Structures are given as structure tokens and as C-alpha cells.
Amino acid sequence: MTATRAVRSLENTSLDLRARVLSVRKSCIPLPFNPEKTMKNLSRTFILTFIFTIAVSFLGASSAFCGKSLRRSFAFEPGKSLTIKASRCDIQIEGSNRDGIEVYAEFEEDIEKNYKLEFEPEAGGLTIIARALEWQDSKDRNPLLAWLSWNTNWPGENLNLKISVPYQVCPQIENSRGRIEINSIQGDVSVDNSRADILCSNIDGPVSAHNSRAAVELTRVKGRVEVSNSRGLIRLVGVSAGGYLENSKGDIEIESATGEFEFDNTRGNIQVSGLNGAVTAQNSRGDIVLLFAGQPTGNCDISTERGNIEVRIPPDIRADLSASSHRGKICCDIPLQLVGEMGGDEIEGTLAGGGPKLTLSCSRGEIRITQAGL
Numbered sequence: 001m002t003a004t005r006a007v008r009s010l011e012n013t014s015l016d017l018r019a020r021v022l023s024v025r026k027s028c029i030p031l032p033f034n035p036e037k038t039m040k041n042l043s044r045t046f047i048l049t050f051i052f053t054i055a056v057s058f059l060g061a062s063s064a065f066c067g068k069s070l071r072r073s074f075a076f077e078p079g080k081s082l083t084i085k086a087s088r089c090d091i092q093i094e095g096s097n098r099d100g101i102e103v104y105a106e107f108e109e110d111i112e113k114n115y116k117l118e119f120e121p122e123a124g125g126l127t128i129i130a131r132a133l134e135w136q137d138s139k140d141r142n143p144l145l146a147w148l149s150w151n152t153n154w155p156g157e158n159l160n161l162k163i164s165v166p167y168q169v170c171p172q173i174e175n176s177r178g179r180i181e182i183n184s185i186q187g188d189v190s191v192d193n194s195r196a197d198i199l200c201s202n203i204d205g206p207v208s209a210h211n212s213r214a215a216v217e218l219t220r221v222k223g224r225v226e227v228s229n230s231r232g233l234i235r236l237v238g239v240s241a242g243g244y245l246e247n248s249k250g251d252i253e254i255e256s257a258t259g260e261f262e263f264d265n266t267r268g269n270i271q272v273s274g275l276n277g278a279v280t281a282q283n284s285r286g287d288i289v290l291l292f293a294g295q296p297t298g299n300c301d302i303s304t305e306r307g308n309i310e311v312r313i314p315p316d317i318r319a320d321l322s323a324s325s326h327r328g329k330i331c332c333d334i335p336l337q338l339v340g341e342m343g344g345d346e347i348e349g350t351l352a353g354g355g356p357k358l359t360l361s362c363s364r365g366e367i368r369i370t371q372a373g374l
Contacts, residue, residue: 318355
């Protein structure tokens with residue numbers, strides 16, 4: 001029995017019982033009435049009906065699985081924009097040496113009844129609209145299950161979009177509650193998502209990514225990056241042109257980075273390794289760990305309010321060092337030419353004759369400066 005038949009059977013049974021009650025009332029036959037017993041019976045009937053409806057609906061949904069899909073191809077001019085406005089969609093974009101765009105969409109049920117899916121070619125580019133119908137607009141679906149599906153992240157509920165594009169494309173994506181993966185793109189990338197991961201790799205142009213309650217991971221990006229997140233991880237590997245990263249209640253992790261960077265975080269750690277360039281990092285509640293791979297190309301300013309700071313530098317780095325901690329100690333394990341007197345909570349000096357400024361400060365925490373590799 002499918003979910004729809006089960007629900008209709010319960011509705012017919014309810015109508016039949018109601019008709020019998022009305023018939024008895026019209027005949028004016030007195031019925032014994034026990035308020036307490038009647039309420040117990042009604043409660044028991046309601047609970048059993050609710051459980052039965054949910055169980056049968058799930059069984060019907062699983063047994064009625066029949067994958068629905070469609071495939072479309074579109075002409076496309078290299079360098080134009082691919083715009084996607086979606087919700088509840090898992091999106092995969094793969095660059096290739098093809099001339100046009102090919103879209104493959106797959107869903108476990110009828111796409112038309114659950115999603116608004118439209119394709120709008122315009123001015124050599126393409127706009128794809130793939131929005132999940134809200135529960136009150138979904139057709140032929142159990143209202144309770146549709147509402148639960150819309151307000152939770154159950155697996156298997158998303159429309160899958162696999163899109164093959166030319167290398168020279170500029171994706172602009174707006175999504176929610178759906179994973180976004182972009183690989184091998186030479187154009188600018190702009191992504192806005194929530195409650196699902198953003199993964200970009202092998203991107204030649206700049207990347208702008210915004211997310212919440214999920215991770216943002218960028219790997220091998222040649223252009224400048226601009227990332228903001230909340231309650232999720234930001235992770236960059238192999239970024240070549242610097243960038244700005246902002247997070248709240250989540251960590252920032254960087255590996256093999258080149259260029260000028262600015263980090264702003266609250267209630268999360270900042271960890272940077274393999275840095276070639278300059279950095280400004282500000283944190284409110286979290287540690288900062290910074291590992292230089294080479295000579296800083298500009299002034300570096302590292303500060304946190306409640307957390308520790310650890311800086312590891314190669315032995316041949318030239319810099320003007322200044323470190324201060326209001327409620328914590330400072331440990332410096334590298335040769336430092338002091339400027340003035342060395343205090344317990346403040347030191348100032350030069351490394352290898354001096355160079356760009358390296359300023360470290362924290363309100364409540366320790367500062368440790370060591371040589372890389374030790």
C-alpha cells in the first residue's frame with residue numbers, strides 16, 4: 001500500500017465514523033457518556049493514527065522510489081556567466097574543453113512535482129533556476145512529511161545537478177542546504193550558500209565564497225580569495241594571491257599561502273602554515289598559530305584578546321619585532337637584538353638587522369616566538 005492510499009483510507013474511515021455518530025444523534029438514542037473514558041479513547045486513537053500514518057508514508061515512499069532525471073544541452077560563449085539560483089540542490093560543476101554546457105538533473109521522485117526547474121539562455125550565458133517547492137506548495141505529498149522534509153536536512157532529499165562547462169566560465173551560484181562543488185574553472189567564481197559545504201579546487205580566477213553553518217574549502221586557487229562564514233570551518237590550501245577571511249564561531253586553517261592576507265575571527269582558532277607574504281590577523285576568543293615559510297613581504301600585525309599566539313620563523317628572516325601581553329608571559333627562543341629593556345610582558349627588538357614590522361599582542365594569553373623546524 002502506498003503512502004497516499006494509506007492516508008486516504010484513514011480519511012475515509014474517519015468520515016464513515018463521523019457519519020455514524022451523526023446518524024445516532026438524529027435518532028435521539030441516548031448514549032452512555034463517560035468523559036474520562038472518552039478522552040482516553042480519543043487520545044489513543046489519535047496517537048495510533050499518527051504513528052500509522054508516518055510509518056505507512058515512509059514505507060510507501062521507500063517502495064515507490066523511481067529515479068527521475070533529465071539531460072539538457074545549451075550553447076555557451078566562453079567567458080560568459082553561468083548563474084544558478086537554487087535551494088535544496090547538490091551542485092557539481094566541472095570544467096572541460098567542451099564548447100557548450102550540459103546539465104544532468106536527477107531526483108528520487110518526480111522533479112516537476114517537487115522542484116521549480118527552469119533554464120534561461122541569455123546573451124551567450126545561461127541561468128538555471130532550481131528551487132525546491134515549499135511544503136505548502138508541493139503537490140501529491142503528505143503535508144506532514146513535506147513540512148518535515150523542508151525543515152530538516154534528511155539525506156536523499158536534494159536534487160542533484162551535474163553540470164559540465166567550458167573552462168572559461170564564470171559561475172555565480174546562490175544555494176541553500178545543498179552541497180556545492182566546483183572544479184577546474186578559469187573564470188571568476190562567486191558562491192553563496194548555507195547549511196552545506198562549499199568546495200572549490202583548481203580555480204584560476206578570484207573566488208568569493210559566503211556560507212553559514214557549514215565548511216568552505218578552497219584548494220589551488222590562483223586568484224584572490226574573499227571568504228566569510230559563521231559556525232563553520234574555513235580551509236585554504238595552495239592560495240596564490242592573498243585574500244580576506246572572516247569567520248564567527250569557526251576555525252580558519254591555511255596551508256601553503258602566498259600574498260597579503262587579512263583574517264578576522266571571533267570564537268575560533270586561526271592556524272596558518274607555509275606563509276609567503278604578509279598577514280594581519282585579529283581574533284577575539286581563540287589561539288593564533290603562524291608559520292612563516294619565507295621572508296615577510298610587508299608588515300604583519302597579529303592580535304587576540306583571549307588566546308595564545310605562537311609564531312615560528314625561519315632563521316634568516318629580517319624583521320622588527322614587538323610583542324606585548326597584558327596577562328600572560330612572552331617566550332622568545334630566537335636570537336633577538338633588543339631595543340631597550342626586556343620586560344616580563346613586553347619585548348622589542350630586531351631580527352637579522354631588522355625589516356618589516358612584526359607586531360604581536362594579546363590581552364589574556366601567552367606569546368611564544370620560536371625558530372621554524374624546532
